[in-house]
Amino acid sequence: MSTEVLEARATSLRAVWPAILGLSVVFLVEMLDNSVLNVALPTIARELHATASDLQWVTSGYSLLFGGLMIAFGAIADRYGTRRVMLIGLTLFALASLAVLAVRTPAGLIAVRAAIGVAAAMTAPGTMALCFRLFDAENLLMRATGFISTVGLVGLAVGPTVGGLIIQVLPWQTLLVLNVPVVVLATLCIRFGIPADDPAHRNRTPLDLPGALLGTATIILALWTASLAVEDGLLAAVPWLLGAVAAGVGFVVRARRTAHPIIDFALLKRPLVGAGLAYQAALGLGMAVLAYSVSLQLQLVWGWSPAQAALGNLPQVITMIAVGPLVEGFVKKAGAHRAGIVGAAAVVAGLLLYGLLGRYGYLAIAAALVLTAAGMRVVMVIATVTVMRGLPADQTSTGAALNDTGQEVFSSIGLAVTGTIVASALSGSLADLDATAAHGFENAVTTATLVLTAVCVILAGWAARRSAAHSLADHGSR
Template sequence: MVALYRTGFYSSNHVRLSNVVRYWRFLMTTPKSPSPAAADAVPTDPATTTGSRSYPSLRAAWIPLAALCLAFFVEMVDNTLLTIALPTIGRDLQGSTTSLQWITGAYSLTFGGLLLTAGSIADRFGRRRVLQVGLTAFGLMSLLVLAVTTTGELIALRAGLGIAAAATAPITNSLVFRLFDDQALRMRAMTVMIVVGMSGFILGPLLGGTALTHVSWQWLLLINAPIALIAFLGVRLGVDPDRPEDLTRDVLDIPGAALTILGIGLACYTLTSGVEHGWLSVPTLLSASGAIAAGIGFVVRERRAAFPMLDLHLLHDRTIRGAALAQLGTSMAMIGVLFSLVLHFQYAYGWSPIRAGLANLPFILTMLAATPLTELLVARYGRRVACLIGAVSLTVSLAWLSWAVDHGYLMIAVGMVIMTVGLRTVMTICAVGLIDAMPSNRTSLGAALNDTAQEVGTSIGTALVGTLIAALVVTVLPLGAWSPALVSSYFHGERVAYLALMVLVGVVAVLGALTMDDSRTAEEHHDLDAV
């Protein structure tokens, strides 16, 4: 979930790339022994270590760690890989603005809606087994793009890929913990995972734009098949199977999962229906009512279920609640801006896909440069203030972008830099803080909750911006170059969309930041009784 600034780690900037290589080598070295305080603060979880192979260093675990990182990378890349190809897909398949938004949103919808369910299934039937099934399904379904002839078929395929990806995302983080007994190694391995995931999310548009200059857009999905195969083999060779005694026998919360997907889906469709049928039309009102009913039903179900998909008592912890809320806000801003700028660069500016992809370099470079800043802010001010600074930067960037849309690329790039500082800060602090605040035997649930918040935000952000542009500009994207009048209209629609995001994201992200704790470390876990 984590996130869009991920394309930077594989940019053509050789200086940046060499820094990444040196950073990787540093992480792969054998760590010092953890301090007694750190060992006491993060108790070993027997469920993740008993009976499993324990590696003495990240270097020794390079096969399974690389496989898990590759699996996580392809999940995150697929969130944004097709965004750069949306104009091309729209022309090829004769798609409307709303159908293009669902090509992106369908993946996020099923991915986010099923993350918690997939985590529960993995805890019951085996984490390695479910991960391998997910990778196999992901690779095979990617081949089906060759049979796609309509946007409806592509949306269905993307939804299926989201389901397969949901079977891998939280499990990759859980299995990383299982590779090591040493807590310092676990923290370093999680750092590698977060860096790879964040790189993958933003690498999608750049990779997609580069590929589109040489091959058709279908290849953007076909490439998933060999990547999934490599990840499958690495997991098979390097990760031990789960032991039966380490798995739970809790009954799966199928109604809870169904209510989650129904609520998110209907909420997103309400926005689309408002444009197509009118805001007071029967379909719009019915879908809105259904979304509210599903949300209420989910809360009631989780409170009464003997084995809930999400134990709502966990949300009583302010850090868990604040981190999830802030992640929701940042993801809305991230995907909303990315979605609109793809159309901005390719349609309004008439740029080629690769040039539009390279236009994201401010995101990439700032994501890399902001790492020391994030660490400095947390060390000096604590999580709450550091996260608040990031949330304010995010809000300011949206206000800036609303002004910059018709002031040229340089001004837009300035907005990208401000936004990335906010995104990098909030998303890193919240990801570490949320998992850190979870009971030591529920860290995989924390990872799933973090990803779920991000994917829900992605669905809402895509639906909001896509719907506003469709309502204010044009429902069906015209073929060929845009007229000056249409470009001006699009800029106006972008401006309104960014202002709407500014208000929504500002409230959600700032409120989440204010709810965070004041910890200045990443080495405290709460006991189960504390939650």
């Protein structure tokens, strides 16, 4: 059966449920591996005699390679088959997860995490690219995108909790070994639920290997710079920042001089693509400041326990899950352009509420979490669909990778900005705040939130203008 026939028949999610299940599981395991191992770090430190630096690489190794390699593997998938690259990535994911059973040293665990990061980068671009292969109707694309992203967000939210429960009764290695049956399920669903890649739809241009290496170096160095800025301060990150800038300049020069760049900058000028990526960047910044600040404020300033702080973040998780099924109807009624503006406005309103009133009581924090979560849920789906709809058929995997990488990079930048502002306001450790230091922490959080909110407004405003330009052009062509 050809891809075109399947697309014509896919008039509901139920008609292609194995494919949707498989793609959802892939996204779930990617999100789980972002956070599930963090809860076991003290146990890992004791059993493997790991240093603080070792633990940092255990957590960073996955995210650096995952974020840094997505664009390169997206370009590879467009040329050699999106489904094929995803299935290879899933196989590597399972084998690397099983390899944890042989780990006896911190270096061994770092290598395992790095291999899993590479595997995740191979699978990530295909999640949305293969989803868009299944449907023509935009409402079905939004419904499928919303369902897949909801599964992933739930995994990200419950990962630490589930991990904590598991290591109470089982060895910490179980947290990675459990990837194997999940990956097997995903592999079966994708192999039998999605048709083989159609050679006619592949990108026939040669792969720009130097551009891929420069792009990967730029992203990895940028993510590492952001991580160092949070952990060790801005001065420690400056050399790596210079390296990221140099690699970035080299990437841009290469892209402008080669006939077939890994990312064609002309695509970014398309209204749909530019709008979607700008929205994703704004979301990355907004999610970062809340992820960094809320839990710290609840525990360090107000004295809540870790369990209470986890419960304090529940309004965000519940809202994202609850709003998911409503996005399609809202977008259909308001239109994608207006829905994007409303969603972005909700995010900005939530950030302002947290930045200005969050220090005065939990009710303001809860309301801020609800507003930002609802807005993010709407904008996330619209941005993804917008980017994918604006791309040529033979560059969807690259576009999906660019979409995900943009949000991850801006999230890291948001974390670095917030962490740097907070660190500059405090002279001592975050672990022991007196009344004066607590007041300084809250002032720093307010400053960071307002700074990042201002950038979010600029990005969202630009995205809305690009979206409006497309709407006018589309209306004029009818």
